[in-house]
Amino acid sequence: MRLIPVVTDPAHRKLLLFVILGGFAVSLFTFIIEAEHWQVGIALLLLAALAYALWQGHPDDDCYAIVFWLSVIMGVAALLLDIKDLI
Numbered sequence: 001m002r003l004i005p006v007v008t009d010p011a012h013r014k015l016l017l018f019v020i021l022g023g024f025a026v027s028l029f030t031f032i033i034e035a036e037h038w039q040v041g042i043a044l045l046l047l048a049a050l051a052y053a054l055w056q057g058h059p060d061d062d063c064y065a066i067v068f069w070l071s072v073i074m075g076v077a078a079l080l081l082d083i084k085d086l087i
Contacts, residue, residue: 012063019067023074037081044075 026040048071055064 012061016063016066019070023070026074037078041075041078041082044071044078047071048075 023044026044048068051064051068051071055068058064
């Protein structure tokens with residue numbers, strides 16, 4: 001992955017914006033209503049697995065790499081919030 005992401009397909013710019021805004025909204029909504037963070041974390045890690053598979057199929061398009069890393073970071077952060085309940 002490059003230091004500055006390269007999004008070659010214009011349609012992926014909308015996808016990237018949707019993922020960033022959607023991830024922010026889900027995180028904010030989850031933190032406000034104090035839902036089960038571990039469920040959101042697992043869902044985000046599943047999304048990260050899908051993004052990783054797509055990233056391997058399109059190595060020149062960094063959009064999938066950004067989606068992967070955002071999903072991993074947000075998923076792990078959500079899991080860490082409820083780690084005391086899972087242990």
